[in-house]
Amino acid sequence: MEDLGENTTVLSTLRSLNNFISQRVEGGSGLDISTSAPGSLQMQYQQSMQLEERAEQIRSKSHLIQVEREKMQMELSHKRARVELERAASTSARNYEREVDRNQELLTRIRQLQEREAGAEEKMQEQLERNRQCQQNLDAASKRLREKEDSLAQAGETINALKGRISELQWSVMDQEMRVKRLESEKQELQEQLDLQHKKWQEANQKIQELQASQEARADHEQQIKDLEQKLSLQEQDAAIVKNMKSELVRLPRLERELKQLREESTHLREMRETNGLLQEELEGLQRKLGRQEKMQETLVGLELENERLLAKLQSWERLDQTTGLSIRTPEDLSRFVVELQQRELALKDKNSAVTSSARGLEKARQQLQEELRQVSGQLLEERKKRETHEALARRLQKRVLLLTKERDGMRAILGSYDSELTPAEYSPQLTRRMREAEDMVQKVHSHSAEMEAQLSQALEELGGQKQRADMLEMELKMLKSQSSSAEQSFLFSREEVDTLRLKVEELEGERSRLEEEKRMLEAQLERRVLQGDYDQSRTKVLHMSLNPASVARQRLREDHSQLQAECERLRGLLRAMERGGTVPTDLEAAAANLPSSKEVAELKKQVESAELKNQRLKEVFQTKIQEFRKACYTLTGYQIDITTENQYRLTSLYAEHPGDCLIFKGGGGPTWTSSSWKPGVTTACSSLPQRANLPFVKMVPSAWRGIVALVRPCSPVLACGCFRKVGGGAGCGRSGWAETGPTWDCYGLERASKPPAVCSLCASL
Amino acid sequence: MALQLSREQGITLRGSAEILAEFFSFIINSILYQRGIYPSDTFTRVQKYGLTLLVTTDLELIKYLNNVLEQLKDCAPREKSQKAIQDEIHSITATVTFLPLLEVSCSFDLLIYTDKDLVVPEKWEELVPQFITSSEEVCLRSFTTTIHKVNSMVAYKIPVND
Numbered sequence: 001m002e003d004l005g006e007n008t009t010v011l012s013t014l015r016s017l018n019n020f021i022s023q024r025v026e027g028g029s030g031l032d033i034s035t036s037a038p039g040s041l042q043m044q045y046q047q048s049m050q051l052e053e054r055a056e057q058i059r060s061k062s063h064l065i066q067v068e069r070e071k072m073q074m075e076l077s078h079k080r081a082r083v084e085l086e087r088a089a090s091t092s093a094r095n096y097e098r099e100v101d102r103n104q105e106l107l108t109r110i111r112q113l114q115e116r117e118a119g120a121e122e123k124m125q126e127q128l129e130r131n132r133q134c135q136q137n138l139d140a141a142s143k144r145l146r147e148k149e150d151s152l153a154q155a156g157e158t159i160n161a162l163k164g165r166i167s168e169l170q171w172s173v174m175d176q177e178m179r180v181k182r183l184e185s186e187k188q189e190l191q192e193q194l195d196l197q198h199k200k201w202q203e204a205n206q207k208i209q210e211l212q213a214s215q216e217a218r219a220d221h222e223q224q225i226k227d228l229e230q231k232l233s234l235q236e237q238d239a240a241i242v243k244n245m246k247s248e249l250v251r252l253p254r255l256e257r258e259l260k261q262l263r264e265e266s267t268h269l270r271e272m273r274e275t276n277g278l279l280q281e282e283l284e285g286l287q288r289k290l291g292r293q294e295k296m297q298e299t300l301v302g303l304e305l306e307n308e309r310l311l312a313k314l315q316s317w318e319r320l321d322q323t324t325g326l327s328i329r330t331p332e333d334l335s336r337f338v339v340e341l342q343q344r345e346l347a348l349k350d351k352n353s354a355v356t357s358s359a360r361g362l363e364k365a366r367q368q369l370q371e372e373l374r375q376v377s378g379q380l381l382e383e384r385k386k387r388e389t390h391e392a393l394a395r396r397l398q399k400r401v402l403l404l405t406k407e408r409d410g411m412r413a414i415l416g417s418y419d420s421e422l423t424p425a426e427y428s429p430q431l432t433r434r435m436r437e438a439e440d441m442v443q444k445v446h447s448h449s450a451e452m453e454a455q456l457s458q459a460l461e462e463l464g465g466q467k468q469r470a471d472m473l474e475m476e477l478k479m480l481k482s483q484s485s486s487a488e489q490s491f492l493f494s495r496e497e498v499d500t501l502r503l504k505v506e507e508l509e510g511e512r513s514r515l516e517e518e519k520r521m522l523e524a525q526l527e528r529r530v531l532q533g534d535y536d537q538s539r540t541k542v543l544h545m546s547l548n549p550a551s552v553a554r555q556r557l558r559e560d561h562s563q564l565q566a567e568c569e570r571l572r573g574l575l576r577a578m579e580r581g582g583t584v585p586t587d588l589e590a591a592a593a594n595l596p597s598s599k600e601v602a603e604l605k606k607q608v609e610s611a612e613l614k615n616q617r618l619k620e621v622f623q624t625k626i627q628e629f630r631k632a633c634y635t636l637t638g639y640q641i642d643i644t645t646e647n648q649y650r651l652t653s654l655y656a657e658h659p660g661d662c663l664i665f666k667g668g669g670g671p672t673w674t675s676s677s678w679k680p681g682v683t684t685a686c687s688s689l690p691q692r693a694n695l696p697f698v699k700m701v702p703s704a705w706r707g708i709v710a711l712v713r714p715c716s717p718v719l720a721c722g723c724f725r726k727v728g729g730g731a732g733c734g735r736s737g738w739a740e741t742g743p744t745w746d747c748y749g750l751e752r753a754s755k756p757p758a759v760c761s762l763c764a765s766l
Numbered sequence: 767m768a769l770q771l772s773r774e775q776g777i778t779l780r781g782s783a784e785i786l787a788e789f790f791s792f793i794i795n796s797i798l799y800q801r802g803i804y805p806s807d808t809f810t811r812v813q814k815y816g817l818t819l820l821v822t823t824d825l826e827l828i829k830y831l832n833n834v835l836e837q838l839k840d841c842a843p844r845e846k847s848q849k850a851i852q853d854e855i856h857s858i859t860a861t862v863t864f865l866p867l868l869e870v871s872c873s874f875d876l877l878i879y880t881d882k883d884l885v886v887p888e889k890w891e892e893l894v895p896q897f898i899t900s901s902e903e904v905c906l907r908s909f910t911t912t913i914h915k916v917n918s919m920v921a922y923k924i925p926v927n928d
Contacts, residue, residue, distance in 0.1 A: 531903040531921055542893045543878045543886060545834055549827065553873035 010062040787835040857906040866925040
């Protein structure tokens with residue numbers, strides 16, 4: 001506050017100063033305007049200066065005061081600050097100590113916490129491990145669950161399937177039950193028939209026995225007959241034998257005589273045989289001799305002939321000198337003659353060879369001369385030709401000379417005419433033109449003539465050549481003709497033969513070309529076929545191994561085929577057996593056993609067997625039960641209901657007057673029942689129904705009837721009225737009605753009308 | 767080693783027949799593999815003639831081929847260079863591009879064309895000519911060696927397009 005007050009005083013002084021200055025200035029300025037004395041100005045200036053100095057002094061004093069005050073304040077504040085600082089220091093020390101203690105506490109806590117943390121980590125790890133284990137357990141459990149679920153699902157499916165099968169089996173059971181019922185009734189009928197048949201059979205048996213007895217007797221008789229016949233035959237045989245013996249005995253002396261004769265003959269024949277043998281040996285010897293003799297004769301004949309020939313030869317040889325005229329008397333002469341002849345022959349051969357060689361040489365010389373002749377003639381012809389050409393040339397040249405001279409004359413004449421024309425008038429250009437034209441013409445003519453001459457010379461040359469060739473050919477022809485006349489060959493070619501031969505040659509050429517083409521085509525075809533697999537069967541053959549993969553594969557195919565067919569047949573047989581439903585034959589059973597036995601099949605079989613067993617049991621039970629029931633009904637009610645055919649029921653009574661009395665009902669299983677007809681025995685009863693008191697149909701006042709009536713009434717009131725009349729009626733008198741006429745009735749099992757289940761069930765079930 | 771030496775010196779009768787038989791066996795195996803006569807997993811790879819070739823592992827088939835090729839060893843020798851064999855195998859491999867597919871399962875048989883006056887060995891039998899009707903022929907590489915000329919071609923039935 002002091003500072004503030006000091007400051008305010010300083011400020012106020014400052015402000016007063018400033019106000020003063022400003023007043024002075026204004027005044028000064030006003031003064032200045034009003035007074036214009038320069039000395040006042042200076043005075044004012046000095047005053048102002050003085051004022052300013054005072055102000056400055058004041059300022060400085062104030063400043064000093066201010067500063068001193070500040071200094072005091074600062075010292076005060078400094079003390080205060082020190083005090084505070086000490087206080088703060090103490091407090092901070094205390095805080096520090098506290099902090100240190102706290103730190104230590106915190107450290108200890110930290111350590112504890114770290115320990116706890118470690119423990120917690122261990123626990124955590126343990127927990128994690130436990131977790132993992134639990135997880136694994138969970139996974140395993142889940143897998144097990146899944147498996148169980150799958151198995152459950154499968155079980156459920158199997159259950160469904162089995163349920164379906166069970167339902168099917170139940171249906172089949174029911175069907176079979178129905179069948180059983182039908183069969184039962186059929187069985188009963190058949191039993192009745194069987195009884196009849198049995199009786200018949202017994203009668204038949206008796207008859208059979210009688211027949212058998214009679215047959216036995218017959219057989220005995222027959223046996224006796226046979227024995228007697230045998231005896232008879234034996235006796236006959238004995239008689240025959242006796243006869244033979246007798247005859248033989250008669251023949252005996254004759255035979256003895258014959259025997260003697262035969263012995264004599266045999267001895268005689270033996271002697272004859274011996275002599276025969278001796279004679280044959282003599283004969284053979286003689287035949288051999290004869291053969292030799294004949295051979296000798298032949299040789300003799302041959303020798304004689306030879307002898308004669310040799311004699312003739314000798315005579316001819318002796319006469320040789322006479323025939324040949326040579327001096328030959330002896331063979332030596334002949335031989336000498338022969339030698340001489342041979343020598344002469346050799347000499348002649350030598351001469352012959354020499355002559356032939358000389359002939360050949362001459363021949364060669366002749367040929368050479370001929371060739372020379374040909375050459376010479378050719379030269380001659382050439383020379384002639386040359387001469388002719390030269391003559392022709394000379395003639396041409398002469399002609400040309402003539403032409404040229406004529407031209408020259410003509411030209412001269414033209415020139416003369418031109419000269420004559422030229423002198424009167426000078427038409428030099430015309431003349432030169434004409435001259436040029438003339439020259440051109442002349443040149444043309446020259447060239448033309450030169451060409452013609454050239455052509456002519458060519459033609460003449462050609463002609464000469466042709467002529468030369470022709471002459472040469474003629475000469476050769478002449479020479480050949482001359483040669484052919486002297487030589488050994490003799491070719492007689494006529495023109496016609498030449499033409500025919502030429503034609504033949506042409507034809508053959510054509511055929512050859514055609515055959516060549518055919519051959520080429522065939523070769524190409526053959527190559528192609530060889531590529532395709534064909535070959536020349538005369539030179540090559542195809543081999544392959546007997547045991548090759550193709551044949552093995554074919555064999556396997558055949559075996560598979562046969563196996564499959566056999567299996568097919570077996571399966572068909574099995575199927576037929578199973579369709580028949582009866583016993584499966586053992587071989588097919590074995591085959592069936594070979595079929596793939598899956599579990600399902602086994603299970604199904606078991607099920608089927610169990611179902612069949614059940615069926616069987618049910619059938620038996622049902623049979624017994626129904627029989628009991630029907631018996632009970634029959635005994636209790638006195639009425640029996642039978643099923644005659646499908647939907648037709650027959651009601652018979654125990655106490656009916658006629659055993660054949662019955663009522664026949666037709667029903668549809670529901671409440672609709674119609675009575676179709678009366679059996680004959682009942683019609684009489686029907687007409688007098690109300691009167692007949694004994695008729696149990698009417699007499700009965702049973703609740704059973706009520707049951708039936710209840711069944712019948714709703715749909716066919718006629719029936720109710722016509723056939724059944726309640727006697728006594730009312731619900732209460734059932735029993736009394738019974739007691740009158742009905743059978744001894746036991747109350748067991750009989751119900752009131754309201755509940756007629758027994759009968760209903762009976763009817764329904766029947 | 768001995769075979770190589772003999773090849774350098776000049777191929778002997780024995781060596782060349784074995785080479786030929788070996789060559790034919792590889793050719794037949796290649797054809798069987800390519801045309802799918804036998805399933806491809808019954809074939810295994812071997813290195814020969816500088817190529818990777820496939821041969822069968824079916825024992826029956828190997829036995830059959832050995833039986834057939836033993837007969838070939840009796841025939842006249844033929845030399846072939848390795849290059850020529852490679853070319854032959856390449857050309858047979860190339861036939862797969864134009865030969866029609868075999869849709870049904872097939873079997874095969876080897877036929878040998880010989881001189882008519884050759885003695886038929888046991889286990890072999892003679893056949894009538896097996897002619898391929900309506901066939902397409904393609905000539906493959908043919909080449910000559912010092913002694914013989916070898917032509918190879920393939921003929922196949924033209925596939926009927928439905």
